[in-house]
């Protein structure tokens with residue numbers, strides 16, 4: 713694993729820097745493998761990045777978009793990560809609908825939809841049982857409790873090692889999430905973290921020792937590149953990069 717930690721002055725610079733890196737990774741993937749597979753983060757932080765990506769000119773038919781986690785709500789809910797990314801980015805570019813792979817939430821049974829997404833990933837990447845697909849890019853945020861994707865502290869999803877997709881749990885609310893081993897099999901994982909409220913969790917994530925069950929983002933140790941892109945409000949006190 714190659715780890716990169718960058719602290720930039722403010723949120724705007726964070727988005728500019730993350731855009732430059734994501735564009736570079738997308739272009740490299742397309743050049744090397746004729747396609748790019750990217751898994752999106754939800755929440756608020758990445759929205760301006762998605763808006764900026766919508767202004768780029770890519771061979772959109774070569775970009776395959778997935779989600780690293782999803783709230784268990786309908787796709788037209790204001791809480792839907794799918795809805796946010798479509799509005800900020802995907803509706804604004806000429807990407808084939810068949811290249812967009814949202815997490816299903818229509819079965820009224822999270823386990824059923826998790827299995828469905830897992831089957832879809834295995835078919836898309838042509839990987840069998842016990843194997844993990846390799847995403848070119850996985851974008852992640854981090855909550856102020858140290859969660860990432862929908863891998864929340866002290867939840868069962870953190871322990872899932874033989875699946876691609878697990879059912880997450882945020883205070884009793886079900887989520888669908890990439891598992892730790894799926895994220896860690898990626899070529900490039902990029903965290904975007906902004907805001908002073910993330911400082912305490914970041915201190916634990918970057919500490920030499922801390923409880924990984926309490927701070928799940930510590931579990932993200934990909935085989936490829938790990939990027940932490942932080943604004944100063946979040947990352948100012950980090951010295952042991």
Ligand code: 6PG
Nearest residue numbers: 754755756757853854855860861
């Ligand atoms: C989600 C995200 C989640 C998010 C963090 C940070 O579904 O909410 O995937 O993991 O990245 O909670 O959220 P903010 O970017 O809004 O701080």
